[in-house]
Each structure stands twice: as structure tokens, then as C-alpha cells.
Amino acid sequence: MPTVAPIDLDDHCLAVAFLEDVPVFALASGQVVRLDHGTHRHDLHDGLLATAVTLDGKSLISGGEDGKVMRLDADGTETTLRPAARKWVNAVAAGPQGVVAFADGRTATVLLADGTERTFEQARTIEGLGFAPKGLRLAMARYNGVSLVFVQGSAPAIDFEWKGAHNQVMFSPDGRFLVTAMQENALHGWRLDGKPGTEQRHMRMTGYPAKVKSLSWSNKGKWLASSGASSAIVWPFSGKDGPMGKGPLELGQRADTMVTCVACHPVEDLVAIGFGDGMVLAVRIADSKEALLRRPGKGPVTGLAWNKTGRLLAFGSQAGDCGVVDIAG
Template structure:
């Protein structure tokens, strides 16, 4: 039976991650917590934290706050200011190859290149999210009516990928062939980067608020339904014309968080009532990891070796699950 080391934080958990095998939690009050082995607290943003994301390239946690600062926190708990743009809210952060860091504030996307230069890419509408392609220094932003693709090390104008509506989240597929956005409506949208061909992923009863790519990028798992919805991306056309997998179906609550295992075809699923399941892709076999809690699961992450799961909820409940017991 899985075992849980439970924690309680003073505000909702924005992001749970493992940084060099240490479970780390970014909290909305502006702190980053290292609870294992005696709690260490890093005061990253005293005025409040707005965004946090694990940087797989730099193996660190990146955070953005109401203080206009972007901070990196390493596995030892050392915090370093990456950028500061005055009293502006940092709505999104992302790490890229070669020590590149991107972030968004208002109508501007910023990219700090490895040499320290800070590039500004202005948009006509608010930049909601930013992501980096897995190879080369190429970035994409989510905005109203589509996405923008650009090479921040050059002065070339961004390429526009248009689709009507508000796009709130963005990510590249692990092989770099596709770009996908989370929309304000109950849908995802995607483009095949080579030719701009559209991919519509609809049918959700609620907004998608979390997603996770499976090992080798075969599937994109998403929240927003009473089951985890997994869109297939292994073929040249991605999910176009294909039905998604549905895992962990429950009739009385919604999936609110998803995290794919780093090596195996297995998914951790968090629900609105705090329950967490692990489900195998091949046969839909389920294992109960957590019975429930006081609020929806907001964020989950696997450790590098795939034995531990860190999770956090909207009420500040959190923990680390050892699936081996």
C-alpha cells in the first residue's frame, strides 16, 4: 500500500516539483517550501507568488511574483534573481535550453538569454503563457486569437498562428513537431508546426487547467472532465481523426490535475475531492494512492526515478506519496 508524508501549508499550492530529488512546493504566499527532513522556507516573493514552473533544462524551480521579479531556486534551497522589471506582475515563467528563461507580464514576453541579455517581445494583447521548443532557442506565447512563434536571439518578427478565442496556456510536444494551447473555452487547440495545420480538441465539460506529456510524447494527458483525457500524438497528424483515451473515470467529481510517469505508460490523476489514482494506459488498471482531502488537487509531479509523487491542493494540503509503500 502506498505511504504518504503529509504537509499543510498556509496558502494554496501553485506548483509541486522535484528539484534534484527534493520535493519542493511553490506557495501562493510567495514562499518555496522544502518540507522533507525538516522544513526549509525560501521567501522568494514577499508580496505573493503568481507563477512557478519546473525548468527541466536547468533542473531548478522558476518563480514569478507580484514584485516583478523572476527567481530560480535550486535543490539546495539557494535562490537567485534571474530578472526584475519593476512593479509588474509576472504571469508565467518557463525555462529553455542553454540557460534561457522566459516570462510574461502584461502585453510583453521577456526572454533572458544565456549571456544575460534581456529581450522584449511586445504583443497587441496580453501574453498569457510562454514555452520553449525542446531544441534550439525558439519560443512560443499564448495570446488572444492564437499563438506567436519567435526566435528570441534574433530580431525577426514573430510568426502568427491564428485561432479565434482566448488562449491561456501553451506547450510544445516533446519532439517539437506540435504546438498546443489551452483555451478559455472548454477546449485545446493545436498546430502542426511544419505547415500550420490545425488540431481541434473539444468535448470537455469544464475548462482544462492541467496537462502532462507522457513518456516519449505519445500522449498528452489533460484535466477538465470526469476522466483524464489523453490525446494521441505519435502519428504525423497528432490527434486529428483519432479518439482520445479516457482513464480513471468517476461519475461524481472532475479530474483537476494530471502527471504522467517519467518512464512508464502510467498516469497519476488528481480529482476535485482530493482523491489521487495511478492508472496504467494499457489496461486501465487503477491503484488508489490517496482517498481524498479538503479541496481539489491542484498540482502533481513525479520524482525522476518514478517512485514518488508530490502533490498540492487549493487549500494548502500537500504531500509526497511513495507508491512502493
């Protein structure tokens, strides 16, 4: 039976993560709380807006209303990657080879591990950032589509157009697909493995009753789980055309509340699903078998993260009632 270690943080929790095996909770105020043999509080921002975990799982990158970009390591070391500035940092991303990106307004800045800095300008505000899993390619979500740039070299940007506001962007783990969450209740995707010069292949994923705020790829990229409905909507991506012509799975269906957050397990094909009433379920993709991980709480689940082995699940809520579930009991 899963056991829950609760912690009440009295603030809107925007994101949760594990840095190595240390759970951290990023709060809207700009404070990040680390649970490492006690509770450690780090006042990183005057208003937090965005977080990303580095690929080695050792650090949290954050951006805020104060214009700062910070790195917090598992041992509590704080590093200022960019000091306070006038513009809000509303998107951050971490990529291969220790690279970090952040967006403020219409500019994306990439910080390479050797200290080199590159900037990329867009005609519209950049709402989301995502790195390709291999090679230093950065996707920038904006109004009417995504621009894809190579961080090194001078190749021109590749534009993927689709009408509407795109506010999140992510690559599939194998790098074959690019997917955005939109301001309307939909996801949009493009195939990236087409021959040069051929027409872009679009993937429309619609029918959500609410905006999709949470996305998570399964460990091998065969499935993409999403919030925005009364069940977790899980799209199949194993075929060459991704989900086109196939319906999604609907996992953890509940009649009276919406799915607000999803997190795929790092080893098994199962999804942790957080709901608007604070409940958390684990559901196996193969047979929809459910396990209750947490009973309803004070507020909607706004953050979920597994540790590397998938034994521990950290959760955070809009009301600040957070905690860690040990699924082995």
C-alpha cells in the same frame, strides 16, 4: 502498497515540483516550501502567479504579483532574476541552454545564460509561454492565437491564429506540435512540421465540461493528458496528424467529481490523476488499470509532480494538504 508522507501547509498550493530529489511546494502567498531533511520556507514573492522547472531539474523559476522573477535551487539558494516591478509576472518558462522567459503584460523577456536579455512585444496580453524542446524558439499564447519567435537572430515572428483566448501553450516533446489551453473548454493545436508556405494544420480538441487547467505529455510524447472532465482526457499524438480523426482515452472515470490535475510518469506510460475531492489515482494508459495513491482530502488537487525515477509523487491541494507518495511503499 503506496505510502503517503503528508504535510499541511495551510495555504493554497499552486504548484509542486522536484528539484533533483527535493520536493517543493509553491504557495499562492509567494512562499515556497522545500522538504530537505526538514521543512525550509522561502519567502520569494508577495503573491505567486507562475512557476516552471528548469530542464536540468535543479531549479524552480517563479514569477509573482510583485513583478519579481526568482530562481530557487535544490540546495535552497535564492537568486533574483528580476527585482520587484510594477507589472505582475503572470507566465514564466525555462528552456534549453539555461534560458528563462517571463511575461508581464504585453511583453515577454528572455534571459539567456550569458546574461543577454531580449524582449518581444505583442499587441495583446501574453497569457502563457513555452520553449521548443530544441533550438531557442519561444511560443507566446495570447488572445486569438500564438506567436512563435526565434530568441536569437532577427527572423520575424510566426503567427498561429485561432479565435479566442489562449492561456497556456506547450510544444510536444518531439517539437512537431504546438498545443494551447483556451479560456473556453477546449484545447487547440497546430502541426509545425508542414512545408513552408503550406496552410497551417489545425487540431481542435473540444467537448470538455470545464476549462482545462492541467496538461502533461507522456515521456515520449505519444500521449497528452488533460484535466477538465470527470476522467483524465488523454489524446493520442503518435500519428502525423496527432489526434485528428481519433477519439481520446478517458482514464480514471469518476461519477461525482472532476479531474483537476494530471502528471504523466517520467518512464512508464501511466498518468497520475488528481481530483476535486483530493483523491489521487495512478492509471496505466495501455489497459486503464488503476491504483489508488491517495484517498480524498480537504481540497482539490492543484499540483502533481514525479521525481526523475518516477518512484515519488508530490501532490498539493487548494486547501494546503500536501504530501509525497512513495509508490513502491
